[in-house]
Amino acid sequence: MKSGLFGFLFGMWVLIIVGGGIVVTILGPITISGFGDYNWFIASVIKTIVALVLVVIWILILSKLKNWIFKKEIKL
Amino acid sequence: MIDLLIPTMISCIVAFVVVFVMTPPLMKILQKNNLAVKDMNKKEDVMVVRPGGPAIITGIIASEIVLYAFLQMNEILAILITTSAAFVVGYVDDRKVMGGWFKPVALAVSAIPIIVLGAYDTDLAFPLFGTVQIPALYLVLIIFMIPITGNTINSIDVLNGVASGFMVIASFSLSICLFIIQNYEIAIVSLPLGFVSLAFYKYHKVPSKIFPGDSGALTLGAMYGAIAIVGGVEIIAAIALLPAVINSFLFLSSVKRVVEHRQIKGKPVDHTDDFRLKATGDKKAPVTLVRLILAGGPLFEKQVGHMIFKLTIFSGVLAVITAFMMGVAL
Numbered sequence: 001m002k003s004g005l006f007g008f009l010f011g012m013w014v015l016i017i018v019g020g021g022i023v024v025t026i027l028g029p030i031t032i033s034g035f036g037d038y039n040w041f042i043a044s045v046i047k048t049i050v051a052l053v054l055v056v057i058w059i060l061i062l063s064k065l066k067n068w069i070f071k072k073e074i075k076l
Numbered sequence: 077m078i079d080l081l082i083p084t085m086i087s088c089i090v091a092f093v094v095v096f097v098m099t100p101p102l103m104k105i106l107q108k109n110n111l112a113v114k115d116m117n118k119k120e121d122v123m124v125v126r127p128g129g130p131a132i133i134t135g136i137i138a139s140e141i142v143l144y145a146f147l148q149m150n151e152i153l154a155i156l157i158t159t160s161a162a163f164v165v166g167y168v169d170d171r172k173v174m175g176g177w178f179k180p181v182a183l184a185v186s187a188i189p190i191i192v193l194g195a196y197d198t199d200l201a202f203p204l205f206g207t208v209q210i211p212a213l214y215l216v217l218i219i220f221m222i223p224i225t226g227n228t229i230n231s232i233d234v235l236n237g238v239a240s241g242f243m244v245i246a247s248f249s250l251s252i253c254l255f256i257i258q259n260y261e262i263a264i265v266s267l268p269l270g271f272v273s274l275a276f277y278k279y280h281k282v283p284s285k286i287f288p289g290d291s292g293a294l295t296l297g298a299m300y301g302a303i304a305i306v307g308g309v310e311i312i313a314a315i316a317l318l319p320a321v322i323n324s325f326l327f328l329s330s331v332k333r334v335v336e337h338r339q340i341k342g343k344p345v346d347h348t349d350d351f352r353l354k355a356t357g358d359k360k361a362p363v364t365l366v367r368l369i370l371a372g373g374p375l376f377e378k379q380v381g382h383m384i385f386k387l388t389i390f391s392g393v394l395a396v397i398t399a400f401m402m403g404v405a406l
Contacts, residue, residue: 005368006390009318013394016315017401020202028208044212051213063329070368 004069011065019058027051083146084264091139091268095275098131103279103286115284117235117377119351127170127289128280132272133163136299139268151306152265154195155299161186162226162298166291179230179294183223186298190218195306202311203401218305224324225301225317230293231327232320234366237281238381239288242320242388243273243296249316249392250300253399254307262307269299282378312402316395319387323365330363348374 027050032043106112106125115122136159144152165182168174190196198214199207210217233239247270254263273296279285288296304313314321342361345353352374355367369375369383 005322005365005387008322009387009391009394012318012322013315013391013398016311017203017398020311021205023200024202024205024208041212044210047210048213048216051210059325062325066326066329070371 008066008069011069012062015058015061015065019054022054023051027054080147080260080264083143084267087139087142087264087268088271090142091135091271092275094138095131095135095272096278098134099128099276099279099286102128102131106286113287115236117347117351117353118283122283124284124287126287127167127291128276128286129163129166129170129289129291129293129295132276132288132292133160133295135272135275136268136295139272140265143265143268147261147265149261149265150193151195151262154190154193155265155302155306157189157193158186158222158302159295159299161189162222163291163295166226166230166289166294169290169294179227179290180223183226183294183298184219187218187222187302190302190305191215197308199308200310201308201402203398204404217310221305221310222298222301225304225313226294226297228317228320228324229297229300230290232323232365232384233288233293234364235282235377235381235384236284237277238384239293239296240273240277240280241381241385243300244270244277245385245388245392246316246320247273247300247303249395250303250307250309250313252392253309253312253316253395256396256399257309257312257402259307259309262303266303266307269296269303272296282381309399312395312398315398316388316392318391318394319365319384326363326365326368345370352376353380 027047030043030047030050032039032046035042103125111127112123112125115124137156140152140156144156162183165179165186169179196214196218198211199209200214200217201207229239229243232242247266251263251266251270254260254266276288276292280288300313300317304310342358343356344358344361344364344367346356348354353366353370353376354374355370361367365384366380369380375383
């Protein structure tokens with residue numbers, strides 16, 4: 001059980017590092033043109049939507065990881 | 077760096093001494109006013125006074141005022157006002173039972189001084205990959221960060237000494253990380269949080285003489301969140317906080333909605349005959365960090381606390397590794 005908790009912590013850490021990589025390399029460079037002064041705002045909205053989708057995916061992966069590591073304990 | 081040594085030492089001493097000296101008389105006042113609750117994890121009918129928040133916030137205000145006198149940084153004011161507002165939110169909740177949404181919404185409002193004082197940078201820094209600029213999204217992040225850190229610390233305040241002991245480890249880890257990334261001024265500003273928590277831990281550890289209450293837990297959590305934003309170390313701060321994040325995540329993923337602990341019907345943890353803690357088989361009860369720790373077998377309250385501290389030290393080490401990784405680019 002104890003090693004499972006440390007493993008889960010480590011898994012979360014890896015997910016944060018990988019998620020950060022996706023955010024910086026894919027999300028960060030997104031730019032929009034053709035909307036004049038609103039370019040930055042439209043780009044921000046798109047980045048926000050993509051970031052929210054990423055957060056949902058992150059939570060789903062974390063849930064799967066939790067069920068895999070603690071499958072016996074969660075049934076309790 | 078050397079010129080920062082004197083304000084650092086004075087603020088740390090003030091933070092520790094104020095809480096250490098103020099807590100015993102606060103306990104007497106709370107006792108006199110009958111502001112005590114039953115310690116559910118003790119065999120005998122032990123009553124423990126609460127909240128310890130007033131001592132904690134006094135230590136924070138005194139030490140940060142000392143730092144402001146020397147450094148005169150807007151960031152200190154932002155941390156101070158946000159933390160004080162979070163204390164008020166917690167104190168209201170200590171004195172009056174509020175709805176499940178009260179704390180998140182009120183704590184979101186507490187974050188506004190950080191925006192108004194402009195004490196933030198819209199660059200979100202990630203290890204290995206660099207930074208990303210999210211001007212509009214970052215404002216949303218600020219609004220969400222304070223309720224998340226405040227409630228995360230509040231949700232881990234379930235056993236004697238855990239909230240304050242957890243904050244000692246997490247906040248000192250964060251300070252070390254701030255020194256590593258050479259953000260010396262915010263590192264110094266963050267140190268009183270660790271010393272305030274350490275002084276309060278003296279009275280909060282097993283067997284507790286005082287509980288922090290919502291006012292104490294939210295104050296510690298909100299200050300931690302404010303430091304993370306002002307210092308530009310949001311990701312590192314989240315990593316140092318991972319055991320408490322896991323607790324909130326497990327709780328929310330099993331309950332599937334935002335609720336107050338007092339609204340939960342099932343009982344996640346029970347007691348053995350010798351009053352060790354044991355996980356229950358109650359299907360309605362939420363899955364929590366303590367329940368998972370106890371899934372391996374019954375443990376005494378102190379042993380569960382020590383297990384949480386070991387997990388916090390582990391996440392603190394991961395945070396320090398992450399801070400070193402901030403200087404490395406792929």
